[in-house]
Amino acid sequence: MSQSEDKVSENSAEKKQPRQPGENEQGNGSSGPILLLFIVGLVISLIIGWVIFPKLLYSQKKQPIDFNHELHNQEVDEGCISCHFFREDGSFAGVPKNEQCAGCHEEVLGESTDEAILVEEYIAKDKEIPWLIYSKQPDCVFFSHAAHVKMAEMGCKTCHGPIGKSTSLKMYEENRISGYSRDIWGKNISGIKKNEWDRMKMNDCAACHKEAASAKASASKRSPQLFFDLLAMVFPDAGKPQKTEACFVCHK
Amino acid sequence: MKIDRRSFLSFIIGGAAGTTLSPLPWKLMDDMSIWTQMWPWTPVPENGEVSYANSTCTLCPGGCGISVRLIDDRPVKIEGTEGHPVNDGGLCVMGLSGLQLLYGQSRVKGPMKRVGKRGEKNWEQISWDEAISMVAEKLDELRSDGESHTLSCISGSDQGTVPELFKRFLDAYGSVNFTRMPSIDDSYELVLKLMHGVEASAGFDVENTDFLLSFSSGILEGWGSPVRMFSANGSWKKSGGKVVQIDSRLSNTAAKADHWIPINPGNEVVLALGLAHVIIKDSLYNKEFITNYSYNFENWKRVVLNEYSPESVEKVTGINKTIIRALAKDFAGAKKPLAICGKGQGKNPGSTSEFMAVHALNALVGSINTDGGVWAVDNDKQNYIQWPDVKKDSVAESGAQRDRIDGAGTENYPYTRYLPNRFIENINSSNESLVKLLFVHGANPYYTLPDTHNVRKAFEKIPFIVSFSSYMDETALNADLILPNHAYLERYEDVPRTRSFNRPIIGLSKPIIEPQYNTRHSGDVIITKEKKMGGSIAAALSWENYEQCLQETLGDKWETLNENGFWVDETFKVPGWKNAFKTPTLKCDFSYNELFSLPHFCILGIKGDDPSYPLALIPYDSMRLANGFIGDPPFVIKTVEDTVLKGKDMFVDINPDTAKKYGLVEGSKVILKTPNGELKVRVHLFEGIFQNLVAAPRGLGHTGYDKYISGKGANVNELIGTFEDPASGHDAAWGIAAQLIKV
Numbered sequence: 001m002s003q004s005e006d007k008v009s010e011n012s013a014e015k016k017q018p019r020q021p022g023e024n025e026q027g028n029g030s031s032g033p034i035l036l037l038f039i040v041g042l043v044i045s046l047i048i049g050w051v052i053f054p055k056l057l058y059s060q061k062k063q064p065i066d067f068n069h070e071l072h073n074q075e076v077d078e079g080c081i082s083c084h085f086f087r088e089d090g091s092f093a094g095v096p097k098n099e100q101c102a103g104c105h106e107e108v109l110g111e112s113t114d115e116a117i118l119v120e121e122y123i124a125k126d127k128e129i130p131w132l133i134y135s136k137q138p139d140c141v142f143f144s145h146a147a148h149v150k151m152a153e154m155g156c157k158t159c160h161g162p163i164g165k166s167t168s169l170k171m172y173e174e175n176r177i178s179g180y181s182r183d184i185w186g187k188n189i190s191g192i193k194k195n196e197w198d199r200m201k202m203n204d205c206a207a208c209h210k211e212a213a214s215a216k217a218s219a220s221k222r223s224p225q226l227f228f229d230l231l232a233m234v235f236p237d238a239g240k241p242q243k244t245e246a247c248f249v250c251h252k
Numbered sequence: 253m254k255i256d257r258r259s260f261l262s263f264i265i266g267g268a269a270g271t272t273l274s275p276l277p278w279k280l281m282d283d284m285s286i287w288t289q290m291w292p293w294t295p296v297p298e299n300g301e302v303s304y305a306n307s308t309c310t311l312c313p314g315g316c317g318i319s320v321r322l323i324d325d326r327p328v329k330i331e332g333t334e335g336h337p338v339n340d341g342g343l344c345v346m347g348l349s350g351l352q353l354l355y356g357q358s359r360v361k362g363p364m365k366r367v368g369k370r371g372e373k374n375w376e377q378i379s380w381d382e383a384i385s386m387v388a389e390k391l392d393e394l395r396s397d398g399e400s401h402t403l404s405c406i407s408g409s410d411q412g413t414v415p416e417l418f419k420r421f422l423d424a425y426g427s428v429n430f431t432r433m434p435s436i437d438d439s440y441e442l443v444l445k446l447m448h449g450v451e452a453s454a455g456f457d458v459e460n461t462d463f464l465l466s467f468s469s470g471i472l473e474g475w476g477s478p479v480r481m482f483s484a485n486g487s488w489k490k491s492g493g494k495v496v497q498i499d500s501r502l503s504n505t506a507a508k509a510d511h512w513i514p515i516n517p518g519n520e521v522v523l524a525l526g527l528a529h530v531i532i533k534d535s536l537y538n539k540e541f542i543t544n545y546s547y548n549f550e551n552w553k554r555v556v557l558n559e560y561s562p563e564s565v566e567k568v569t570g571i572n573k574t575i576i577r578a579l580a581k582d583f584a585g586a587k588k589p590l591a592i593c594g595k596g597q598g599k600n601p602g603s604t605s606e607f608m609a610v611h612a613l614n615a616l617v618g619s620i621n622t623d624g625g626v627w628a629v630d631n632d633k634q635n636y637i638q639w640p641d642v643k644k645d646s647v648a649e650s651g652a653q654r655d656r657i658d659g660a661g662t663e664n665y666p667y668t669r670y671l672p673n674r675f676i677e678n679i680n681s682s683n684e685s686l687v688k689l690l691f692v693h694g695a696n697p698y699y700t701l702p703d704t705h706n707v708r709k710a711f712e713k714i715p716f717i718v719s720f721s722s723y724m725d726e727t728a729l730n731a732d733l734i735l736p737n738h739a740y741l742e743r744y745e746d747v748p749r750t751r752s753f754n755r756p757i758i759g760l761s762k763p764i765i766e767p768q769y770n771t772r773h774s775g776d777v778i779i780t781k782e783k784k785m786g787g788s789i790a791a792a793l794s795w796e797n798y799e800q801c802l803q804e805t806l807g808d809k810w811e812t813l814n815e816n817g818f819w820v821d822e823t824f825k826v827p828g829w830k831n832a833f834k835t836p837t838l839k840c841d842f843s844y845n846e847l848f849s850l851p852h853f854c855i856l857g858i859k860g861d862d863p864s865y866p867l868a869l870i871p872y873d874s875m876r877l878a879n880g881f882i883g884d885p886p887f888v889i890k891t892v893e894d895t896v897l898k899g900k901d902m903f904v905d906i907n908p909d910t911a912k913k914y915g916l917v918e919g920s921k922v923i924l925k926t927p928n929g930e931l932k933v934r935v936h937l938f939e940g941i942f943q944n945l946v947a948a949p950r951g952l953g954h955t956g957y958d959k960y961i962s963g964k965g966a967n968v969n970e971l972i973g974t975f976e977d978p979a980s981g982h983d984a985a986w987g988i989a990a991q992l993i994k995v
Contacts, residue, residue: 034262037255041266042273049274057279087301094299138289139296178286185282189275 054189058173058182064129065114065122069166075104080156080164092145095131098123132172134183135160135200142252152212161197205250300324306333306817308747308759309347310740312880313409313435314338314477315750315757316347317817320741320764327351327741327764332479337757337820338750339479345888346878347479352885353739354768357958358723360736362770370712371730380772383735388784390689390716391425400426400651404687406672408433408694408881411748413802416637417778417793418693423642424782424792426651429687431658432670433695433881436594437751438601438982443611444628445667447842449835452628455754456592457826458484461624462493463586465579467520467593467610471495472505473873474597476752494586496579498523501872501905501947502940503596513579514942517870518855518986519569520593523576524609526565528556530580531616537584538618541840545829546615548843568855588624589617596873598751599880599950600702601982603856615840621827627754628827636748636758637805645788657686658981665981672701673974673983679710687713693720693737693774696881698727699954702972702985705928720774723882726956736771738763743773744802746813756821758806760813773798859973860927860989867910869926869946869990871968877951883961884951895936896949902931902965905938905947906992914992923993924948928973931966932995946990 076082083096101123108119122129137143148154156164173182185191186199193199196208255263271277300323309316309330317336321329330350332343353359363383368374378386394402405422407415410432419430432438440454458464458481469475471485485508488495497509498520506512515523531537532553542549562573583589593610594602611626619625644652655662657678658671665671679686701707711717711730719731722739737743740761747759775798782789795801803810809819835841858868876891878884884892896903904924906916916922916935924933924946933948941947952965975985 033255033259037259037263038266038269041263041268042270043266045267045270046274049271049276053274053276053279057283089302091302093301138286139294140289175283177280177283179290180286185279189279191275 050189057176059176061132061172061174063132063169063172065118066168067114068168069164071167073164084156086146086150090146090150092149095133098126098128101129132174132181134172134181136180137184137200138180140251142250157197159197159200161195202250297328298323298326300326304331305762305764307741307762307764308817309343309350310745310747310761311346311350311353311878311882312474312478313437313749313751314344314479315747315753315759316343316477316479317759318343318347318350322764325765327354333817336818337755338477338753338759338818340483342479342483344474344478344482344875345891346884349885349887350741352887353723353882354741354765356885356960358725358956358961359739359769360722360724360728360734360771363736363772364734366732370732373729375734380770383733384777384781384784386733387718387735388781391781391785394688395425395647398647398650399688400647401429401654402686402688403427403691404429404431404657404675404689405691405693406431406433406675406695406697407692410670411631412746413637413798413805414693414745414775416639417775417798417801418691420639420642420792421778421782421789423652424644424648424789425785426644426648428652428654429657429675431672431675433697433700434599434601434670434672434983435751436598436601438668438670439594439604439607439980441669442604442667442980442982443607447608447611447615447835447840448628448833449841450628450630450833452630453749454752455627455629456590456752457622457624457627457754458590458752459487461588461590461619462488462491463583463589464488464493464495465583465589465591465613466495466497466499466505466509467524467591467606468497468499468515468517468595469592469598470503470505470596470873471497472508472875473503474875475592475594476598477750478597478875480750480753494582496582500870500942500945502938503872504875506940513571513575516568516570516942517868517945518858521603521606521609522560522565522568522855523571524591524593524606524613525556525560526562526569526576527580527583528609528613528616529560529565530562530577531584531613532556534581534584536581537616541615541618541620541829545833545839547835547837547839547841552612552842583613584617586617588619588622590614590619590625592626595986596871596950597879599700599873601977601980601984602986603854603977603984604979604982605854605856612842615842620840621829621832623826628832629754629756636807636809639805642792643788648788660981668980668982671981672697673703673976674981676701676703676707676710677974679713680706685713685715688715690714690717691720692717692727692731694881696721696725696727696956698730699725699956699967700879700881700969702969702983703928703974704967704970706974720777721881722771724956724958725881725883726954729956735774735777736769737774737777738767738771741765742767742771744799745775746802746806755824758809758813758819760817760819762814762817775801854978856975856977856984856986858985858987858989859975862927862989865926865989865991867944867946867990867992868987869904869924869948869968869971870987871950871972872905872947873950877949879951883954883957884964886960889961889964895938897952897965898934900964901934902949902952903934903936904949905941906935907941907943907945908937908939909943910946910992911935911937914994916992916994921995923995924971924990925993926971926973926988926990928988929970930993931968931971933966935992945987946992 083100085093087093105119105123108115175182184200186193303322304319305322307318307320309318316339317333319331319333320327321331330348332339332341334341362377363380364375365378367376394400403422403425405418407418409415422430437453444450444452444454471481475481495509496511497506498513498515499506500515500517562576565576566573591610591613593607614620614626621627658675659665660668660671698707698711717731719728719734720737721728722737728734741764743763745761747761750757779793779795779798782793806813812819833839876888878888918937920935922933922935923930948968950968953967954962956962971988972985973988974983977984
């Protein structure tokens with residue numbers, strides 16, 4: 001019995017000894033490559049996420065005709081709504097149809113090739129121009145221009161930016177997954193915006209609506225109601241929901 | 253540098269940390285969520301300018317005004333026209349679903365020539381020129397052979413410019429065989445001819461009646477103009493008007509009526525005369541009318557008093573004599589009572605005796621041409637079609653001298669105008685080929701005529717059939733050539749009458765959308781064809797095209813019609829009794845036997861008195877089942893209960909006692925057999941039906957159209973035979989002997 005026990009302890013001592021230097025080696029020498037590879041992984045994924053991914057995500061599409069907003073703006077009397085008008089029933093017409101263009105462009109004006117395309121390809125053939133719309137939202141989003149432009153008296157620029165001063169149409173960048181323009185998420189992939197019109201996501205709507213709602217609330221100077229205020233903090237949708245903030249206001 | 257497991261993990265962790273710090277996962281998540289809501293097969297309505305265009309629905313004879321909602325140029329919804337005299341904003345489920353017919357797959361997309369055998373669905377697209385030449389060639393051939401009379405036309409209506417163009421063409425060509433599809437209009441027109449001596453349609457002032465006695469008429473099943481009847485029914489509920497429904501099955505109308513009186517089917521005439529008996533005996537009738545405006549009332553009275561006492565009526569109808577007495581008193585005691593008849597939707601004419609008895613009941617209480625009564629709406633009043641007479645050449649003259657194939661207007665049926673049932677029968681029984689060329693317009697006889705088996709046989713005997721249908725219906729499917737008409741939302745057409753409406757009215761069907769396919773207006777086809785044929789036929793029609801024809805014909809009404817979609821004769825007042833009757837005596841004629849050699853009031857039986865058929869099959873109608881020339885589009889078929897149609901199986905109603913007798917339970921599969929054929933169906937146990945009856949829904953079992961309309965249930969017309977009314981020759985079958993065989 002004892003003989004065999006000795007043998008076992010001998011064997012284990014022998015085995016332990018050569019492992020010692022190996023462990024030290026790993027402890028000292030491998031911390032370098034581990035950290036390095038961590039950084040490499042970090043950098044590569046950051047490059048993929050911040051640089052390559054946005055490039056892959058969007059496809060570039062050219063508008064059928066290059067349109068000069070500034071030039072047209074000078075020609076019309078009522079600014080944007082001369083072409084982007086409200087219909088008699090109050091609904092917003094959006095992008096003009098051939099009918100509006102044909103008022104002036106029945107025949108080719110000037111020498112630009114875009115002008116020739118407009119007249120020959122679309123107006124003469126009575127085919128609507130397949131404009132790519134930068135601000136197009138999904139069908140489930142209900143947006144009333146009348147409520148914002150007419151009732152709240154907001155300018156077009158607030159959401160659409162200084163497009164009226166542009167001399168040519170920028171490249172339309174289409175999101176390969178969702179199918180919408182890059183302008184909805186914003187040019188900046190991080191989602192940070194400098195101007196109000198840089199993004200058109202739900203939060204951008206919400207930010208403005210919240211502001212308007214709180215301005216309204218402070219203006220009404222209601223007496224503090226502790227219980228209801230607390231309730232509203234815990235359950236923002238409970239109690240009296242702000243009409244402009246309920247989900248179904250926009251999501252029909 | 254050796255990359256081991258730990259360093260690899262470190263790389264991955266670094267990558268994961270970097271990815272988390274980059275917008276990639278967050279942006280992807282957002283895009284994916286949008287993507288899931290934006291699958292390409294999700295229908296997204298186009299955005300555009302909203303507008304409405306007024307037109308008239310022509311899917312049934314109801315003549316409702318429709319307002320079509322358009323987004324830019326595309327119709328997206330059909331609504332009822334507010335303020336329209338017929339439907340005032342209301343619309344039925346079929347009318348609402350009309351866009352599915354416009355855009356659906358059952359449209360015929362251009363002129364087509366049959367290539368394979370009939371019904372094989374083997375077609376070749378041809379040009380319009382070729383198609384019209386084909387017909388013109390056939391027409392020339394028949395005419396030069398002296399067989400112009402073998403051209404026939406079956407039409408859904410006989411009023412309005414398009415049916416008139418067909419009639420005119422037949423006139424100039426040399427044929428008298430223009431036939432209208434059957435309906436209660438046939439019977440009511442005959443009654444007004446016999447009793448009032450006028451060529452008129454029956455209109456009912458239903459809005460103003462306060463007691464409606466309905467002899468199996470489906471007020472809520474689509475009788476008359478369905479939407480108008482629905483709103484009238486609503487107004488009775490508000491005003492306290494009473495509805496009594498006499499029906500052999502607990503129909504929706506019966507269920508919603510104030511009283512439902514079940515009756516053995518076919519005995520309505522006896523009940524009507526039983527009620528007349530009580531009214532006369534108790535002297536409850538309108539003395540002013542009877543004394544001053546009736547002729548031969550005494551003879552009629554004698555028959556009614558002798559033969560139709562409540563006791564004897566009870567024996568036949570199964571209705572208790574106290575109920576008969578009470579009903580008669582209530583009816584006669586009401587201020588503005590009205591009795592109507594025509595079973596279900598009124599798709600088929602009925603027994604002349606029954607229609608005359610019900611009309612006599614109205615006459616007894618003075619409800620003729622009065623507020624809340626039945627009015628004779630003079631067809632001439634709204635007859636704006638004033639075309640010069642056709643100058644006939646010798647061929648046309650000789651064709652006009654011939655008798656009609658169906659025998660209408662001949663010695664046997666002197667006052668009957670159309671007999672489609674006899675048309676089919678005579679083709680089948682004749683050794684010669686009576687019809688060599690058949691036009692079918694606005695009708696689907698291959699499906700809707702009862703006794704499908706015989707209709708099929710008759711069609712087989714006709715060598716050349718031309719269908720003008722917009723849809724691939726059963727008749728088109730079995731035709732040789734299809735010259736598709738524009739669909740109803742793509743064409744102009746006048747709708748000169750609304751069934752059961754009590755004022756002259758014209759509706760205008762307008763093109764709401766450009767024709768979607770290579771179709772052509774049937775009016776234009778007739779005009780072009782005539783031009784091709786030259787001679788007196790071309791001279792009969794001098795219009796350039798149909799639109800010009802319509803515009804000229806409507807004259808000063810055109811503008812009103814184009815603007816409102818309808819024209820109604822505002823000057824038309826309650827006709828009253830004075831000068832209303834054009835009979836030889838200028839009175840309402842009660843004589844039946846003497847003047848017109850009509851047989852005595854008779855109860856019409858049904859086909860099949862063989863004891864092996866112990867039951868009677870009666871078809872029933874429903875608002876949810878279209879059974880005219882068009883079938884149920886998907887929106888409508890979805891509303892049909894699963895006790896009527898489940899999957900592809902059709903259900904027939906039987907009494908639970910009958911089920912017990914045959915060892916059947918709810919949903920059991922059976923073979924429903926009649927002398928005309930058999931169908932595999934399932935049974936629905938229903939206490940609202942007599943033990944000796946089986947009720948089957950009408951409007952199922954299409955074989956034409958598209959996969960959404962066809963193959964659902966069975967066509968009850970396959971089982972129903974015709975039963976000729978001896979007085980008029982009309983098909984007056986209300987059912988057929990039947991048996992159930994357990995599978």
